[in-house]
Amino acid sequence: MLSSKNTIFRLCRYRHCLKDLKNLGYVKVFSDNLGEAVGVSAAQVRKDFSLFGISGNRKGGYIIDDLLEKINHILGKDEIQKVILVGVGNLGSALLKYKGFEKEGIQIVSAFDADPAKQVKVGNIQVYPIKDISEFIKNNNIKIAILTVPGIVAQEVCEVLVSAGIRGILNFAPVNLRVPEGIIVSNVNLAIELENLVYFVCSMERRKE
Amino acid sequence: MLSSKNTIFRLCRYRHCLKDLKNLGYVKVFSDNLGEAVGVSAAQVRKDFSLFGISGNRKGGYIIDDLLEKINHILGKDEIQKVILVGVGNLGSALLKYKGFEKEGIQIVSAFDADPAKQVKVGNIQVYPIKDISEFIKNNNIKIAILTVPGIVAQEVCEVLVSAGIRGILNFAPVNLRVPEGIIVSNVNLAIELENLVYFVCSMERRKE
DNA sequence: TAGATTGTTAATCGATTAACAATC
DNA sequence: TAGATTGTTAATCGATTAACAATC
Secondary structure, X not given: OOOXXXXXXXXXXXXXXXXXXXXXXXXXXXXXXXXXXXXXXXXXXXXXXXXXXXOOEOOOEEEHHHHHHHHHHHHXXXXXXXEEEEOOOHHHHHHHHOOHHHHOOEEEXXXXXXXXXXXXXXXXXXXXXXXXXXXXXXXXOOOEEEEOOOHHHHHHHXXXXXXXXXXXXXXXXXXXXXXXXXXXXXXXXXXXXXXXXHHHHHHHHHHHO | OOOOHHHHHHHHHXXXXXXXXXXXXXXXXXXXXXXXXXXXXXHHHHHHHHHOOOOOEOOOEEEHHHHHHHHHHHHOOOOOEEEEEEOOOHHHHHHHHOOHHHHOOEEEEEEEEOOHHHOOEEOOEEEEEXXXXXXXXXXXXXXXXXXXXXXHHHHHXXXXXXXXXXXXXXXXXXXXXXXXXXXXXXXXXXXHHHHHHHHHHHHHHHXXX
16 A cells, blocks of 8 residues: 555655754654654654554654664665756756755766757766657666756656656646656646745735734 | 635646636636646536635636636735745755746845855846845845755744744745744755655555566 | 553544536 | 536545553
């Protein structure tokens, strides 16, 4: 049975938090500590752990090292995950330079763009012509792609990726990608995030009046 | 009563989709069209609309222009929303150059960074010293900030923003910001998005074996 | 022991879906 | 009219929370 997206999300967040705590020298943690740090209830923390058969000590909370090991195992952080990026515009090149992925065991191994002017090195990562993409995916057994192309071409590029063997797409293009069963798309739409925030801030302002 | 975040999210997505349809020359739309385009059920679409008292024609679906007008009114797109950005690193400067916000009636009016080397123009937007931030927020009545500073300083900067009058924060720093009641934080954590995707792709691969 | 925390069950809450009467 | 689509109610589903026995 596949766990829900939200549960895995929280598991990732617990992991980040546990790493921080470990770096600060902590050895043990209680469900209420962890919950507060991540912004969920203590019951939620224990529920999540119990779902994966992670147990602590009835009185003594959880040993951070043990917890990290178990969560790492669940999230499959044993091996480095190789991903590619397609579309080296503003956002794409910012992501290529972003240091936060490597730390989490995720490596952007190469990038692709249709524009020859962009086929240079960005950070440490080489940008290749988009026509080479299928071959690269197949030869290197890549399963995950970050899609930062313009909305108009996103569906088209998506289909190329999927037929070359990509199974998961982190999509920044503001379109609803149509994909075959079994392919996973996560959408990040920054404009909509902001619009949403605007709505809630405005409606709170209105409520005060 | 405040509607749920998910409902407003979908409302934004309907709006985007309706604009596209309008540009393509369509005049009417049915709940199942719209649902399919956005990736939700037709019942969901009708439910969302009915929640806001938006009604169509029992047989003839919805008039796109009318629908857009009503949604715009709900989401408060009458006036341009001014936001600021704090932290002009890779991601921050990419967002400053990003064209997608303006189109949605959201304008980044200025940016702030502690590093004097970054206090230049990025795109069309001037980057100011971070010490000027409180004054700017107050003088210009800014309510929303995009936070793209390093995680270590995020909480500290957040507190400055809130005490100057910011009510909503789009937070890209990988930390759980602690804010007073009534302040809204939306988190975007790209590393966690990717980790999540890795998990689900890997677990599907495993299932096939 | 007494106190504190886990692990788990049952209760609650909210969101989505199914179904269908109303009706254009 | 017959067919199609809306609007809404009830049913379902899933996720979160509350509560508490187990126990260290």
